[in-house]
Amino acid sequence: MNEFFAWFVGLFGVLLPGLGASEPPRYNGYAEAEYVYVAPAGAGQIATFGVREGDTVVPGQVLFVLKSDQQAALLAAAEARVDAARANLENLSTGGRSDEIAVIRASLQKAEADLSLARETSARSGLLFAEGLVPQSKLDIDRTTLASAEAAVRQLQAQLKVAELPARDAQQLQAEANLAAARADAEKARYDLADRKVVAPVAGRVERLFFDPGETAGAGTPVLSLLPEDALKVRFYLPEAERQGFALGDRVRVSCDGCAAGIEARIDHFASDPQFTPPVIYSRDERQRLSFLAEAVVEAGSRLLPGQPVTLERLE
Numbered sequence: 001m002n003e004f005f006a007w008f009v010g011l012f013g014v015l016l017p018g019l020g021a022s023e024p025p026r027y028n029g030y031a032e033a034e035y036v037y038v039a040p041a042g043a044g045q046i047a048t049f050g051v052r053e054g055d056t057v058v059p060g061q062v063l064f065v066l067k068s069d070q071q072a073a074l075l076a077a078a079e080a081r082v083d084a085a086r087a088n089l090e091n092l093s094t095g096g097r098s099d100e101i102a103v104i105r106a107s108l109q110k111a112e113a114d115l116s117l118a119r120e121t122s123a124r125s126g127l128l129f130a131e132g133l134v135p136q137s138k139l140d141i142d143r144t145t146l147a148s149a150e151a152a153v154r155q156l157q158a159q160l161k162v163a164e165l166p167a168r169d170a171q172q173l174q175a176e177a178n179l180a181a182a183r184a185d186a187e188k189a190r191y192d193l194a195d196r197k198v199v200a201p202v203a204g205r206v207e208r209l210f211f212d213p214g215e216t217a218g219a220g221t222p223v224l225s226l227l228p229e230d231a232l233k234v235r236f237y238l239p240e241a242e243r244q245g246f247a248l249g250d251r252v253r254v255s256c257d258g259c260a261a262g263i264e265a266r267i268d269h270f271a272s273d274p275q276f277t278p279p280v281i282y283s284r285d286e287r288q289r290l291s292f293l294a295e296a297v298v299e300a301g302s303r304l305l306p307g308q309p310v311t312l313e314r315l316e
Contacts (some may be wrong), residue, residue, distance in 0.1 A: 032094075035226065038063055038222060046067075051064075059199075063199060066196040080184050113152055125143075126139060207224075207225045234310050237275060237294070243292050255310065274292055
C-alpha cells in the first residue's frame with residue numbers, strides 16, 4: 001500500500017510539478033582564471049627562459065633573463081666613480097693638496113678623453129643617421145652621452161679650480177656630495193642590473209609564454225602569464241528575484257561535465273549593474289528579465305579549466 005501511494009504521488013509530481021518535491025535552483029556559469037602577467041621593468045632582448053609552459057613555480061623563482069651587458073658596464077662605471085670620489089675625499093681629509101690636485105687632474109684628463117670620443121661618436125652617428133644607416137634612438141643616445149661627457153668635464157674643471165684655492169671647507173663639502181651622488185648612481189645601477197633577471201611574484205603554473213628567446217620585450221610588456229593556485233573563479237548569473245537571497249561569503253556547489261564531485265566555491269563579488277536594462281522603466285514584468293553577475297572563488301585542487309561551463313547550486 002505504501003509503495004502504491006509513493007508511486008501515485010510520484011506520478012502526480014510529474015504531471016503536476018507543484019505537487020511533488022521541488023528541485024533546488026541551479027545556476028549556469030563558467031570558470032574563469034585571473035592571470036598574473038609578468039613583464040620586465042625595462043626593455044631588452046630576452047636571453048633565456050628558466051621555465052616552460054605548464055611548469056609550476058614558487059615566488060622568487062627565475063622566470064626569464066634579459067641581456068644585461070649594458071647594465072653591467074654601467075654598474076662598473078658607477079662603482080669606478082665611487083672609488084674616484086672616495087679617493088678625492090680622503091685626499092682632502094688628509095690635507096694632501098698636491099695629491100688632491102693630481103687626482104682631479106687625472107680625472108679631468110680621462111673626462112676630456114671621454115668627451116673627445118663622445119664628440120666623434122656623435123658626429124659619426126649624425127652622418128650615418130642622415131644616410132639612414134642608424135635609427136633615431138642611436139643618434140639620441142650618442143648625443144646624450146656627449147652632453148654627459150661635457151658636463152663631467154665642466155664639473156672636474158670646477159673642482160680643479162676650487163682645489164687650487166686656499167679655502168678647504170667648500171672643497172670637502174663638494175667632495176662629500178660627489179661621493180654621495182656616486183654611491184646613489186651605483187645603487188641605481190645595481191637595481192637596474194638586478195631587474196634584468198625577472199622572478200615569479202607568486203606561486204602558480206606557467207600558462208603562456210608570449211615571446212621566444214632572442215626577441216625584444218618592451219618595458220611593461222607581458223612576457224608570460226601565471227595562473228596562481230587560488231585565482232580560479234566561477235561566474236554565474238542570478239535572477240533579480242533571487243539575488244537578495246545571496247550574500248558575500250555564501251558557499252555554492254560546483255558541478256560540470258567530467259568533473260569530480262565535491263567542488264565548492266565561495267561568493268566574493270556581486271555586480272551592481274544588471275546584465276539587462278529595460279528601455280523605459282523597471283516594471284514588474286521587466287524586472288523578471290534582469291539578471292546579475294556573481295563571482296565565487298573555487299577551492300584549490302578543483303582541477304577546473306578556464307572557460308569550462310559549470311552548474312552551481314547553493315549550499316545550505
